[in-house]
Amino acid sequence: MSEQDTKSGGSSLDKALSLLQEVCVTPVPLRFAELVEKTDLPKATAHRTLTSLTEKGLIRFDEATQLYHPGYGLLELAHQAWSKIDVRDIAADQMKLLWNETGETIHLAVLDRGDVIYIDKLESQKSLRLFSAVGKKGLSLLHWRR
Incomplete structure (x- = not known):
């Protein structure tokens, strides 16, 4: 996502997908500050979006390590998608x-x-x-x- 897209708006969906993709493709789990830096999202937007993704089970947040991981909800979605293909x-x-x-x-x-x-x-x-x-x-x- 370009800096202009994130700073000047971009859709909420684009921002959520940017965070989700970053959490899923990175070889090691990331902390909040690293996600903000990689996606170039404002902290408040990143926090609000990560909270929503976590509530939906698409991202997991480990309180002990303060790291974000792909959520098990992704597996449920993948299973549903594959069952229709x-x-x-x-x-x-x-x-x-x-x-x-x-x-x-x-x-x-x-x-x-x-x-x-x-x-x-x-x-x-x-x-x-x-x-x-x-x-x-x-x-x-x-x-x-x-």
Whole structure:
């Protein structure tokens, strides 16, 4: 965030996201003064915004060390976001591209406790085919390591 954005206004959301991002991406937890310096926010604004983020669980403040950490509320939000994303939709274009280039059967799979589970498939039009089905388990990773 530029100095002009923070000093002359900028949205409250921009300020909150700037603080949240700084807390999350820094390799070590930061103190209040360090966050103010890195984000160039006025102290009162930084304090008010950090308090709101802490109340929402997006940031944790450790009273003993006076350090700010990412909050567990971020994990809850991430879980909710991931639950609404269908990896098949995300992979569809790339699977189709690969299928067009190779003409081979293309599988999309997830790893579940060491097993591969097929979640999508584009079948080859060639006469030699691999039998598989969406929802079925593939070879365990243990088989591939031997």
